[in-house]
Amino acid sequence: GGYTIKFPVTMTANKNFSVSTVSPNDALDFWSSNAQISTTGTGSISLSAKRNITVNTGTSLTTVNGGISLQSNLLDQGIGNFNGLFVQGLIRTTGSGAITLEGHGGNDASASNQRGVVIDIGGVVESTSFSGGGSITLEGTGGSGQSGNAGVELPGTFYAGGGTVKSWTGDIRLTGYGRGSGDRNMGVSVYGRGSTVIANSSAKIEIEGYGAGWDPAHSTLNDAGQENHGVSIVASTRVSSSGGTVTIRGYG
16 A cells, blocks of 8 residues: 655745655555656655655655655554665755655564665765755664664665765764664665765764664663674775764664
8 A cells, every 4th residue: 555656746936745654554655767756945845654665766856945854664563574765766955955864664573674774776865055055864773573674774786886875065864773683683784885975075974873682771782693783884885074074883
């Protein structure tokens, strides 16, 4: 169930675009390359799904000074095996609009790779204003399955490149919480050639991740799995700021 958006929508100046699903089985999918959603002025884009949101290859969500907010399965009510928020298309603000992406993976206890927020190969999340640009915030929680349930993940490959999060003047923050009973349930995972988190000018980057089983109240890891890192950045990826600080904190 849910909604599939296949056609372009251009809002008049300062008008908002908003879609919310109702049932725990309802997803929100942008499948066609014609699914181009855009606003101007202070117009915002707000999408909320009880289950998952997919922004597929060729689709785009763009604003100027209005924010972009995507929220998927935040109450952990979505049923089945899925990634909370999966981005292969373009999410962009060109002015002061902030981008906030929040997702929670599925609840299939026998499944793996139920990630909270995925900026997949070819996916781009960017704030492009050279002055007073909006911030970018990604926060994800892995699902309650076996292995590979990262909170936030930017994967990549040698041939196809990777996911990109980029800002010119707005700060970038990634926060992830791995979940699951097995291995590689990382808080934040950036891997594979071409995956990048880049800030220009004085914009700052902050990455904070908690591996599965981490108990922040007691600063202990109560999990038998392996490689449940708080933050993992490997294999020819890039995390950099040309003028701001880069802060990375991992618990796992």
